[in-house]
Amino acid sequence: MAEFIALIPAAGSGSRIGEDMPKQYCLLAGKPMIYHALNTLYRVDRITTICVVLAPEDIWWTRYDWGEFADKIQVINCGGVTRAESVTNGLKTLRAAKHIQDQDWVLVHDAARPGLSIALVERLLDQLVADEVGGLLAVPLADTLKRANDMDRVECTEPREQLWQAQTPQMFRTKLLLEALEKAPENITDDASAIEALGYSPKLVMGDTNNFKVTYPQDLKLAELILQERY
Template identity: 80%
Template sequence: MAEFIALIPAAGSGSRMGEDLPKQYRLLAGKPMIYHALHTLCSTERIGTVCVVLAPDDTEWKRYDWSEFVGKIKVLNCGGATRAESVTNGLKALHAANHVQDHDWILVHDAARPGLSHALVERLLDQLTDDEVGGLLAVPLADTLKRADKAGRVQRTESREYLWQAQTPQMFRTKLLLEALGKAHAGITDDASAVEALGYSPKLVMGDAYNFKVTYPQDLKLAELILQERIATR
């Protein structure tokens, strides 16, 4: 029977936040940002293992207490220069240690999406467990899209029909994901794109606006509000 394994690539520096501290360790609701995704994934019963892929020279992780996740979390210091490299290195390390099989499901989640909820994870598992390809959380685009020219002026308005904004987790079988990432071009930004390049069509599973990616400093205030509200209702 296939296992469900979550993998969080967390080797990035978070340079767009404009600070030296890696983004995943910025405090939100009194905890490092990555804690909130870990809490959701580790407390999801169907997920057997949650792997965190850190940079080889990461010095921040050991500053915090992760004891509540003992028995479910696995830390791998084999992160690469890109997200794709970190995911690939993590999967290869798990495979070499016989901790993952080709048919197991891998849920790759961004450390900078602290708003992930149990409901979204369960929806993803329910809709993809029997899928032939796999898929990802995503939300239909709501805003009007403008195509700009090099001078920063509107060139035309783009139709948003059938356009979705990708989120994570993105869920694929180990063998397919490794093959896709191994053949992916250097500029790839998510796992689904790599799978698409092999000719497959991943399934879109409805996400929600709370599962946004913290990218810029102004995103922190919104994430803080969402997490404080969620913690208060636990």
């Protein structure tokens, strides 16, 4: 039977957040940001392994106690320059060690999405477990989209019908995801884009606006409020 394995690429620096440490280690509700993603994924019973892919030169991870996740977590210092490289390296390392099989499901989740809930992960698993391709959490676009010209003036308004904002986790079979990432164009920004480049159509599963990606300093305050309500 195929297993469910979570993978968190956490090798980036998160320079836009304006902190003197990698974004995934910024404190939220008294814990490093990545803790909250780990805590949620750990409490999903169907997930058997959580792989965290760190940069080879990471000096921050060992400063914290991760013992409460010890029976599920695997830490690999094989992160790459890009997110896609980190995911690829992590999957190859897991497969070489025979910790993952070609038909196992991989849930790739951003370390900087601390608002993920157990209910969202369960919804993703339920809706994709029998799917031939896999898919991702996403939310329908609510805002009006403006396309700008080179002078930062509105060139046109883009229709938002049938547009969704991608989130994570994004869930695909190991073999398919590795093939997609190895053949993907250099400018892809998520795993679903790599799958799409192979000609597949990932399924969209309704997400939640609380599952947003912390990118800028002001995002930290909103994430803190969400986590305070949860804990």
